Amino acid sequence: MKKTASIIHPYGVLGLLFLLTACLLLFTVDISVTDEAGVREYLPENLGNNWEGFDVLFCQDPGCGRNWLTRDVPLNEDGVRVCPTNWQGETCGGELLAMSLGEKTVLPRDTVMMKKQYINRENPENTVFTSVVLSGKDRTSIHRPEVCLDAQGNEIEKSVVIEVPLENGKTIKVQVLLINKKYSEKYTRYTYYAYFFIGKDRTTHLHFERLLWMSLDRVFRNVAHRWAYIAVSGERSPFEGDTEYQDEIRDVIGKLYPEISLLEGQ
Ligand SMILES: [Zn+2]
Structure with missing residues (x-):
């Protein structure tokens, strides 16, 4: 058992070192x-x-968050699409984008x-x-x-x-x-x-x-x-x-x- 462990061990350490080095390089090297x-x-x-x-379009109003198929939302008089109604059926008017509000906040x-x-x-x-x-x-x-x-x-x-x-x-x-x-x-x-x-x-x-x-x-x-x-x-x-x-x-x-x-x- 001991012998096996001593054979594997150095490789394990090398692997770990390699991973650590790779991680460090990831954050430091000007690539x-x-x-x-x-x-x-x-x-x-x-x-x-x-x-x-x-x-698909997503409402950017945090209180709404509804999504629509573009074809179901006609362009308004300004030539843009805004969210017609929220889930409760009340008029919304929020901006519509291809990304949900959550994704837009989190993603670069x-x-x-x-x-x-x-x-x-x-x-x-x-x-x-x-x-x-x-x-x-x-x-x-x-x-x-x-x-x-x-x-x-x-x-x-x-x-x-x-x-x-x-x-x-x-x-x-x-x-x-x-x-x-x-x-x-x-x-x-x-x-x-x-x-x-x-x-x-x-x-x-x-x-x-x-x-x-x-x-x-x-x-x-x-x-x-x-x-x-x-x-x-x-x-x-x-x-x-x-x-x-x-x-x-x-x-x-x-x-x-x-x-x-x-x-x-x-
Ligand atoms: Zn909305």
């Missing part, structure tokens, strides 16, 4: 920040023939946020919500989603990784959280939250791997690329064996990925 991203700054109008996209100013709700053409009750967060110069724009979801009163039942086949024959891995949120004794909403990250020349479903790539890029290549965090969420059945939601994720992300990714050949 040549580049603005290269691995995604285009847009979300497509349609995903294949079966999903139609709509822009140059964070690019794109959101669309996609409605299924054959079954309009079936909608998915898609967002892309692209970090700006300050690389703190992307957080671990689990933390934010917890804060919003969601219970994460389970976390699974699924593979999404792409048109070009490749596959990407996507992290999926199975979530429920209890609104009342009688009503619990069951949803999924699928996410992954795209950096310059890289795709990963692991937050840790993204952080590691960022550190390695900074230490060994002296660059800090902009990472994008892609999320797709929708409804799911509460029954454990029902994996229909996975087909939906494969369909949506399989169509979304080649549209937004700048990776060679994808």
Whole structure:
């Protein structure tokens, strides 16, 4: 036992030192920040023939916080869209932006946020919500989603990784959280939250791997690329064996990925 420990130990220390050094460098080295991203700054109008996209706007009035599809809010006489009414049905008039007030407060100013709700053409009750967060110069724009979801009163039942086949024959891995949120004794909403990250020349479903790539890029290549965090969420059945939601994720992300990714050949 002792012998094994003495063999492993030096490597453990080296690993720890390396991590510490990487962390220190992260905060101290004056790196040549580049603005290269691995995604285009847009979300497509349609995903294949079966999903139609709509822009989503969020009310900036702290007392309201309602969100709207852009198509449901006509331009006013000044040519801008303002929030018509709050959740109680009272006139609001708050400013509408693509970012929610909470996100705008927390995220650095140059964070690019794109959101669309996609409605299924054959079954309009079936909608998915898609967002892309692209970090700006300050690389703190992307957080671990689990933390934010917890804060919003969601219970994460389970976390699974699924593979999404792409048109070009490749596959990407996507992290999926199975979530429920209890609104009342009688009503619990069951949803999924699928996410992954795209950096310059890289795709990963692991937050840790993204952080590691960022550190390695900074230490060994002296660059800090902009990472994008892609999320797709929708409804799911509460029954454990029902994996229909996975087909939906494969369909949506399989169509979304080649549209937004700048990776060679994808
Ligand atoms: Zn409002």
